[in-house]
Amino acid sequence: MPHTPSKRILLKLSGEVLMGEQQFGIDPEYVARLAEEVKAAKDTGLEICLVIGGGNIFRGISGAAKGLDRTTGDYMGMLATVMNALAMQNALEKLGVQTRVQSAIPMATVCEPYIRRRAERHLEKGRVVIFAAGTGNPFFTTDTGAALRAAEMGCDALLKGTSVDGVYDSDPKKVPGAKRFETISYGKVLSDNLKVMDAAAVALCRENAIPIVVFSIREKGNLARILAGEGVQTTVQE
Numbered sequence: 001m002p003h004t005p006s007k008r009i010l011l012k013l014s015g016e017v018l019m020g021e022q023q024f025g026i027d028p029e030y031v032a033r034l035a036e037e038v039k040a041a042k043d044t045g046l047e048i049c050l051v052i053g054g055g056n057i058f059r060g061i062s063g064a065a066k067g068l069d070r071t072t073g074d075y076m077g078m079l080a081t082v083m084n085a086l087a088m089q090n091a092l093e094k095l096g097v098q099t100r101v102q103s104a105i106p107m108a109t110v111c112e113p114y115i116r117r118r119a120e121r122h123l124e125k126g127r128v129v130i131f132a133a134g135t136g137n138p139f140f141t142t143d144t145g146a147a148l149r150a151a152e153m154g155c156d157a158l159l160k161g162t163s164v165d166g167v168y169d170s171d172p173k174k175v176p177g178a179k180r181f182e183t184i185s186y187g188k189v190l191s192d193n194l195k196v197m198d199a200a201a202v203a204l205c206r207e208n209a210i211p212i213v214v215f216s217i218r219e220k221g222n223l224a225r226i227l228a229g230e231g232v233q234t235t236v237q238e
């Protein structure tokens, strides 16, 4: 039976938010705080899919800039996302939230492989499903992995929790007076090459009419505010 209730979201967290105030890696205290926010969202009755990036540990493109094969670097990046997924799983389970990690790269002794129908069952049972290893393919990003899983799982929205509080017309760190959009079309994001998510991810969301909500997860309580329709954000839609 197709999924119909309008209460399933995919939350994509950039790897860098797991660093907290560190310059690299995982800050377990900060991950615990993020887990509390996810739990609070779940307690409102939402079904939650999670995708976590790997940029706090490794990005294939940075490795390639220093001479590593791009594909090797990308697989390393995907493995980094599995570490982040396990850290988040641990933090959520400490709060009593049932979770499953499903990896696009099968690693049977660590977590489940990605099986859509099984993920569906987990969600129905109230578990948070953390999708690890992106799409499982090099030359992609976890943003695209998030868009793909959001489409496959029939999510009603893709929430991108990152370090900036929305989509701007120019880089707010460099351009004083840069303007944040409240809403913006997929087409404008693509034609203006705005740095929201990579083009493949935006195109996939557009094809499947999945709104993308970009917000900062750095401020405590922001996820709840966004879900209540209150926080500072940008929605990318048709």
Ligand code: UDP
Pocket (backbone or CB within 6 Å): 013, 014, 015, 016, 052, 053, 054, 055, 056, 058, 059, 060, 061, 073, 074, 075, 076, 077, 078, 080, 081, 133, 134, 135, 136, 137, 138, 139, 140, 141, 142, 143, 144, 145
């Ligand atoms: N990656 C990949 N294929 C995917 C997803 C990720 O090759 O489907 C690799 C890629 O090298 C990427 C790294 O994993 O740089 C970490 O993911 P990403 O950069 O998307 O993490 P984020 O920026 O969200 O922390």
